[in-house]
Amino acid sequence: MFRSNKQFLAFDSANRSERESWNLPRELCPCSGPASLKSDALSNWKDYFEWRCLPLHSPVALLLHWPLLVYYATQIAFSGKSGVETTKQLFIHYIGPEKELFQLAAFGELCALFPGVRIHVELVGPAIPEKRDGEKIDIDDYAHCQGADCMCRSSSLNKGSAVSSCMSSAVTLRLRKGFYHDRYRDITEDSFPHLVVAPNAGIAAYPSWLPTIELIKEMNIPAVFSDYCEEACHLAARCIHSVTGHPIRIPIQLNPFRQPLVVENSPLFIPCYPNCFLFGI
Template sequence: MDGSIYFNKITKGAKDLIKAEQSGKPMPASFDFANSQICAWCKQSIEPPKKPLRCSACKAPIYCSAKCVKRDWKTPAVPNAVTHKVLCTDNKRHMQRLPEVQAVLKSFPWGRLESDGTFSSEIARGRFDVLGGSGYGFWSHRGGPIPHQLHGDGAFQIDNVSHSAQFIQTMLRAFDHLDGSDLLQTRHLTDEEGWKLPRELIPFRDITQDARRPMLVTQFQGGVVDWDKNSVFPDGYRWRNLPKMSPAALLMDFPMSVYQMLVHCLEITSPNAGSEIKPVNLDIYFLGVEVELNFLPLFSEIALLLPYHNLRLTLFGPGVRKFLNEAKKHPSSIAAKSRASGNPIFSYTAPPKCGSSTINIHLSGNTTWFPNPHTVPNAIVACNAGLASYPEWVPIICATLVLGIPFATTEYCEQSAEAQRNFFPMLICGSRSQKIELNPFYRPGQRVFPMYRLPNLVNGFTLVGGDYDHPCPGY
């Protein structure tokens, strides 16, 4: 499979969809971009004309037969897995959010539910000609069936089907893209170069170019609390006064989620915390970074939302280290010069009318943050971390507790966030409950998850580290 052919095919489908919508005629079945559905118990694909079955109580899992429904109720699908009998009550509670998250998606003109309840963000991006790998500005991404970088040589799963490392490497070559590749140039992309959208759809960081200039955020009535303060009348992203036609929410969920974690989850600062006389200084570590390298300038939004702050954001992750190794081959690049001088790779200062805040972004050559009592940040955040899925999170979680560092992350599913919260006491010998909330700045639209209909959203739920009674042994 060739990546450019794949992206071009999706973009053509999106353009054809626009024509079909404008025709006013009934939508042909060929414009259903639903994905194949997989049985939650036997993991076999459920192909038409066969219709999937669902749990009659919670409506969450999908099955190919009544036999698999009964098996999943009492028998783990894989060793040590939890049975559906245990999960069903919680699933029913989680499914109550589905109408809410679907309504948010449908408030956007490009928001569309497929027949399986999912949302194709690739089709949405194809509408605006911003779908592809390298060369698409802030939208550049690996994409296709391999959205994340592969770290290590073991097997990998796509749609819960295990594949060999050789297969994955073949797919990686087809969809080759280095996260952060635009940072190998000699200057940062401008807003227009990065967004590749009509001017009226761009949330400019250079607000002198923006007729809808944001004001001092403390003067914004109601504050910035979600994509649109009044979702009943979705006439724009109110803080930026952007029309809902803008697909900005498909990228801005990352910087806005960091803002949400700092202000509303961890409560380490607020838009009112600083003043012109006494600005607030914050040192934030951002862990597990990959795709964020493609749109670092978008994190300038945090400086606009937090007047009179000096923010230092240090990025960690295997993706960061891989990028920095590549940057050594480009000595005149932004990244190489930043690395050699120790200066930020990206800096932004908000205009005086917006509070004059600064944000300086640094890249760390360490794969992850190593606990060091002498370099304790004000907070640690991560996006879509999968805490219980990667062993490298264990010492990090323990260290945040011992050193008293506020820690928060976003997760795709409420179910997985609760499972990880339950896993924490196993790591640190007893805990108090951590707070889990729906993140108001999640990326609109249900992710593809072929076995369940639970709300599954990029940056969907926030999970806040709690206070623990008994620290991890050895710390």
């Protein structure tokens, strides 16, 4: 379904601007707004590709698993709860970004996934360079394809679609260097979260997670974690139970929007994929 050749990795990693472009023709990437509103919640990559009118051989999932993780985490964290569907602003605290920092334009797809909602994402982690600490990035357009004559090159056409314009559902990213429990007070002066998302967390492998788990428990808001394999999630669940005294609230489950490229040179003798399994508290 997907090829691993680096020419298909969609954004130029040397350019960190929110104006990055897909290195793909328009028929293979979501360079403008969707043609129609989602009739139901997306449940897998096939649903997403059909909704965005993309062929299954498009490689965009190699990057879009990050915004789709945010989307799906919201679905499972607030399942059955009223009020979230009607919110006009959504605040997400995204812990531990690394590779995402070179592909931030991928988060522009949140405009399509949350039509009419302004999305505020605080990306917090030690991998953020010192010089980028506090940097704010506003994404009010979709990343363009490589076609010079594509309609995505016209901002007025790009934003005009069957769904609410990206202008009304713009994404704001802010970068914060450091551990979440150290930066929490600074962040919440501007942004108290509806949800915490931690991709490929590795909770059992890093002792620095323990004070963060304690903090999330005190905050009493939902948090969704992902990891590369199911065993890592079970180890993390034990760590969380030892800190909080409670079992995880969202059971370990396969992420239907995991990245479809296996992790190479893994020390484990089992298949590992980025954002492969999910669980939450």
